[in-house]
Amino acid sequence: xxxxxxxxxxxxxxGGSLRLxxxxxxxxISAYSMNWVRQAPGKGLEWISFLxxxxxxxxxxxxxxxxxxxxxxxxxxxNSLFLQMDxxxxxxxxxxxxxxxxxxxxxxxxxxxxxQGTLVTVS
Amino acid sequence: xxQMTQSPSTLSAFIGDTVTITxxxxxxxxxxxxxxxxxxxxxPKLLIYSASILQTGVPSRFSGSRSGTEFNxxxxxxxxxxxxxxxxxxxxxxxLVFGGGTTVE
Numbered sequence: 001x002x003x004x005x006x007x008x009x010x011x012x013x014x015g016g017s018l019r020l021x022x023x024x025x026x027x028x029i030s031a032y033s034m035n036w037v038r039q040a041p042g043k044g045l046e047w048i049s050f051l052x053x054x055x056x057x058x059x060x061x062x063x064x065x066x067x068x069x070x071x072x073x074x075x076x077x078x079n080s081l082f083l084q085m086d087x088x089x090x091x092x093x094x095x096x097x098x099x100x101x102x103x104x105x106x107x108x109x110x111x112x113x114x115x116q117g118t119l120v121t122v123s
Numbered sequence: 124x125x126q127m128t129q130s131p132s133t134l135s136a137f138i139g140d141t142v143t144i145t146x147x148x149x150x151x152x153x154x155x156x157x158x159x160x161x162x163x164x165x166x167p168k169l170l171i172y173s174a175s176i177l178q179t180g181v182p183s184r185f186s187g188s189r190s191g192t193e194f195n196x197x198x199x200x201x202x203x204x205x206x207x208x209x210x211x212x213x214x215x216x217x218x219l220v221f222g223g224g225t226t227v228e
Contacts, residue, residue, distance in 0.1 A: 044224040045210050061217040097166060109214035110157040114166035
């Protein structure tokens, strides 16, 4: 089955760190561009980070709200996407989703496959 | 950054109604707009990309259109499963920005 499963969320104090994981199954994560998107309680969706596939020209990108604090990465051996979150703030509290670009090899910049999300609470 | 202004924020409707949600970009984004459906506790679902192309498996009662920097998603003959939140997202340039969302209730 083609799916994404996030993990690593939890309760962390302000200023702390957390590393989110997203394990892909049914496809090779190295063939797709990947994103992290979050949704704070009662709020809308917020895109936070993009990791290009090897065939995509665009660089790694971050939303201004997380730039310099969050780092996106990928491990092809474990078919996993990561989000290292440092210097966490109360307003980083959200459900974090990993999402796969709709198109393999070269990004289309819209996401056709999403995980179920993992909750991060900063308090 | 590009701003995406979505309206209305809430829309009340009945089963069988036809509803339209609008998203306006602060600058030209060509056709690079997607629409997502989001239900509580569920992952977002891609409905439409490139302003008007229906994602595989999405019912044909969903349609998208563009006029300049204004984009619409229309749901014809609203079904019980369609009561959800809807978000537009521009992907012309980074940062990729979502609209504020519309809840169809």
